[in-house]
Amino acid sequence: MCGIVGLHRRDRNAPADLGARLATMLEALAERGPDSAGVGLYGDPVLTPPGTASVSVLTDGPDGPLEPAAVSAALTDLTSDAGPATATPVTAVVAGPTTVLSAATDPAALVTAVRRARPTAVVVGRGHELAVLKGAGDPRALVTAFDLPARTGWQGLGHTRMATESAVTSAHSHPFAIADDLCLVHNGSFANHATIRRSLIADGVRFDSDNDSEVAARFIAAHLAGGDDLTKALRRVCETFDGFFTLLVTTREEFAVVRDAIACKPALIAEAPGWVAMASEFSALATLPDLDDATIFEPEPEEVYVWSRRTT
Numbered sequence: 007m008c009g010i011v012g013l014h015r016r017d018r019n020a021p022a023d024l025g026a027r028l029a030t031m032l033e034a035l036a037e038r039g040p041d042s043a044g045v046g047l048y049g050d051p052v053l054t055p056p057g058t059a060s061v062s063v064l065t066d067g068p069d070g071p072l073e074p075a076a077v078s079a080a081l082t083d084l085t086s087d088a089g090p091a092t093a094t095p096v097t098a099v100v101a102g103p104t105t106v107l108s109a110a111t112d113p114a115a116l117v118t119a120v121r122r123a124r125p126t127a128v129v130v131g132r133g134h135e136l137a138v139l140k141g142a143g144d145p146r147a148l149v150t151a152f153d154l155p156a157r158t159g160w161q162g163l164g165h166t167r168m169a170t171e172s173a174v175t176s177a178h179s180h181p182f183a184i185a186d187d188l189c190l191v192h193n194g195s196f197a198n199h200a201t202i203r204r205s206l207i208a209d210g211v212r213f214d215s216d217n218d219s220e221v222a223a224r225f226i227a228a229h230l231a232g233g234d235d236l237t238k239a240l241r242r243v244c245e246t247f248d249g250f251f252t253l254l255v256t257t258r259e260e261f262a263v264v265r266d267a268i269a270c271k272p273a274l275i276a277e278a279p280g281w282v283a284m285a286s287e288f289s290a291l292a293t294l295p296d297l298d299d300a301t302i303f304e305p306e307p308e309e310v311y312v313w314s315r316r317t318t
Contacts, residue, residue: 008180008193009035010273012163012254012284013294014261014313025050025157029149030293032164035286036145039166042179043148044140046131046189046256049159053099053106053137059113061120062131062138062183064176066103072124074098077107080122084115102151103141103176104130113186128177128214133187135159135258141176160315161261163254165191177215182223184214187258190226192219193286194251194271202246222247226255240264240310254284262312269307276300282313 011031013024028045036043047053054060065072074096081094096109096119109116113132120127131138139152145166149155165180183189196202199218202225207213211224222243229239240255240262252271255262263284265273276283276291278300285291291302305311 007038007168009038009166009286009290010163010191010193010252010254010284011035011165011286011290012191012256012261013161014256014282014315015160016280016282016313016315017160022158024159024162026155027294028162028164029154031283031285031290032149032154032166033146034290034293035166038286039168040144041169041174042140042142042167042176043145043165044138044179044181045152045154045162045164046136046138046181046183047157047159048135048161048187048256048258050137050157053157054133054135055097055108058108058110059116059134060106060108060132060137061113061116061129062104062106063120064103064128064130065100065105066141066176067126067128069124069126071100072098072105072107072120072127074107076123077116077119078109080119081109081111081115083122084119101139101153102148104139106137106139130177131181131183131189132185133183133258136183136187136189138181138183138189140179140181142174142179161256163189163191163256170195178217180219182217182220184220184223185227185230188223188227188230189256190219190223191254192222192251194249194266196221196247196249196251198248222251222253236260236262237310237312244308252286259315260312262310263305264310265305265307267307269305273305274302275305275311276302
């Protein structure tokens with residue numbers, strides 16, 4: 007049993023209370039997942055400054071903090087590989103078990119620099135707008151460690167985990183965000199994840215954990231990279247994965263929900279003119295101050311629901 011929450015603001019000029027709303031929603035589902043918790047936040051100018059790429063790295067292991075100077079030096083070395091070296095400053099925000107590093111470069115270059123600076127680094131998020139904060143432990147304590155009530159942005163998702171398929175570590179916690187600005191949380195379990203994992207590994211895909219949810223995240227990322235849109239990629243999940251699941255998947259522009267054919271894992275959606283929220287239980291939706299403006303419904307089995315941010 008796990009808990010999922012999510013909030014999508016359709017307008018770019020969204021109110022600044024995203025983190026505070028996600029915090030109360032996440033705390034409402036703490037008992038569904040007491041082992042670990044995490045969030046993916048889009049558009050927080052502190053975590054993901056405009057004009058930069060950001061990479062989220064777990065730093066609660068034996069190697070300790072990851073110094074931004076070391077990543078900056080590795081990024082400078084990458085620049086020198088292609089010509090005259092140019093120093094690129096790297097900033098860091100430490101949020102509990104996670105450190106978010108940002109620099110005026112592209113996400114792939116920053117990921118490479120992080121792994122040059124620390125070959126054992128576990129990268130848990132990357133992109134231009136996405137920061138992932140996650141860790142093992144009590145969800146309420148992690149909300150404080152993440153300073154979640156102070157975070158801002160236009161979209162976010164969160165997860166509280168009760169482990170059933172793999173270990174209780176920060177790396178096994180949700181969300182899973184393994185492509186630029188792509189993020190996934192999952193309630194349920196997949197019966198055939200090992201077979202799909204072997205197929206992805208044969209195609210050259212690298213895994214950071216043995217969590218079955220990471221298999222779904224990398225499967226979706228592979229199909230998006232192959233040309234699918236998000237709706238098609240999630241339909242492929244329904245066609246390919248066996249088991250019980252509710253997924254909330256987000257991109258830089260989209261917020262999507264899908265359930266398996268049995269739909270035994272709970273999910274509710276609240277849709278209002280300016281926003282959409284999703285949660286595993288009504289208790290999380292009930293924390294939203296403008297819930298009276300929303301239509302609340304249960305998503306249908308194997309129906310892909312997608313909302314997109316307005317461009318104006």
